[in-house]
Amino acid sequence: xxxxxxxxxxxxxxxxxxxxxxxxxxxxxxxxxxxxxxxxxxxxxxxxxxxxxxxxxxxxxxxxxxxxxxxxxxxxxxxxxxxxxxxxxxxxxxxxxxxxxxxxxxxxxxxxxxxxxxxxxxxxxxxxxxxxxxxxxxxxxxxxxxxxxxxxxxxxxxxxxxxxxxxxxxxxxxxxxxxxxxxxxxxxxxxxxxxxxxxxxxxxxxxxxxxxxxxxxxxxxxxxxxxxxxxxxxxxxxxxxxxxxxxxxxxxxxxxxxxxxxxxxxxxxxxxxxxxxxxxxxxxxxxxxxxxxxxxxxx
Ligand code: PAF
Numbered sequence: 001x002x003x004x005x006x007x008x009x010x011x012x013x014x015x016x017x018x019x020x021x022x023x024x025x026x027x028x029x030x031x032x033x034x035x036x037x038x039x040x041x042x043x044x045x046x047x048x049x050x051x052x053x054x055x056x057x058x059x060x061x062x063x064x065x066x067x068x069x070x071x072x073x074x075x076x077x078x079x080x081x082x083x084x085x086x087x088x089x090x091x092x093x094x095x096x097x098x099x100x101x102x103x104x105x106x107x108x109x110x111x112x113x114x115x116x117x118x119x120x121x122x123x124x125x126x127x128x129x130x131x132x133x134x135x136x137x138x139x140x141x142x143x144x145x146x147x148x149x150x151x152x153x154x155x156x157x158x159x160x161x162x163x164x165x166x167x168x169x170x171x172x173x174x175x176x177x178x179x180x181x182x183x184x185x186x187x188x189x190x191x192x193x194x195x196x197x198x199x200x201x202x203x204x205x206x207x208x209x210x211x212x213x214x215x216x217x218x219x220x221x222x223x224x225x226x227x228x229x230x231x232x233x234x235x236x237x238x239x240x241x242x243x244x245x246x247x248x249x250x251x252x253x254x255x256x257x258x259x260x261x262x263x264x265x266x267x268x269x270x271x272x273x274x275x276x277x278x279x280x281x282x283x284x285x286x287x288x289x290x291x292x293x294x295x296x297x298x299x
Pocket of ligand 1: 045046047073075145148149170
C-alpha cells in the first residue's frame with residue numbers, strides 16, 4: 001500500500017498525544033476509521049521497556065506507513081516458570097513519553113485478561129524453525145510468541161509489522177506463522193541497534209551489573225571473530241563456534257547455551273568449511289550472571 005504524502009508520517013507532529021487503546025474493540029474502531037480514509041497501518045509489537053532499538057522500528061514504520069501502532073504487552077505465555085515475568089521492566093510513563101516524541105499514532109496496551117480471558121484455549125505453534133536454538137533452550141517460548149503475535153496481527157489488521165533482527169529466529173517464526181495462517185501482513189526485519197561497544201540493545205540489559213556490563217560486548221566480539229574466521233575458511237564453522245564458546249566461558253560467561261552457524265532462511269545447521277552457497281548467520285545465547293543475552297550476525 002502506498003503512502004500518501006498528505007496522510008504520512010508528517011501528519012502527526014511529534015509530541016502530540018498518541019491514542020491509547022486498552023481493548024481490542026477500541027483498537028479495531030480506531031483502525032477502521034483509518035481504513036475508511038485509505039490509510040496504511042504499521043504495527044510494532046513490543047513488551048515495553050522501550051530503548052533505541054524499539055524506536056528505530058517505530059521510525060521505519062512511520063516512514064513506510066501512514067499510521068503507526070505500537071503494542072505494549074508483557075506476554076505471560078512466553079515466559080517459562082522461573083523466568084523473569086514478574087520482574088520484567090515495566091516503564092509505562094517513559095515508554096509513553098518516548099512514543100509521543102517519536103510521533104506514534106496509537107499505543108495498544110491491553111490487560112492480560114483482555115488478551116487471555118479465562119476461557120482462552122488456543123496456542124499457535126510453528127514447527128521446523130523452532131526445533132533449534134531458542135526453541136530448545138527456552139521450551140514453549142515460541143508458542144507464546146506465535147500465539148500473542150498472531151492475535152496482535154488479527155486485532156490490529158495492520159499492513160506491515162516490524163521486528164528487530166536481534167531476535168532473528170523470532171522474526172523467522174513470526175513470518176512463517178503469518179504466511180501459514182494467511183494473515184495479510186508483511187513481516188519486516190530491521191537491523192539490530194547496538195551500543196557503541198557492540199552490545200545489542202535489549203530491555204534485559206538493565207539487569208546487568210557494572211562488571212557484567214563491561215563483559216557483555218564480548219558476545220558480539222566473539223561472533224565477529226568467528227564470522228571472520230569462517231569467511232576466511234580458517235576452520236570448520238562447528239570448530240570455530242566451539243572455540244568461541246570456550247573463549248566466552250573462560251572470561252566469565254556461563255553457561256553458553258549455543259553458538260551455531262545456521263542457514264539464514266531455514267535455520268538448517270551449517271557446520272562445515274568452505275565457501276557458503278547460501279546466506280548464513282551466527283547465532284549466540286549466553287548467560288552472564290542472572291541475565292541471558294542473545295545476539296546474531298550475518299556471515
Ligand atoms: O520481542 C518481543 O518484545 C516479544 O517477543 C514480542 C514480539 C513483542 C511478543 O511478545
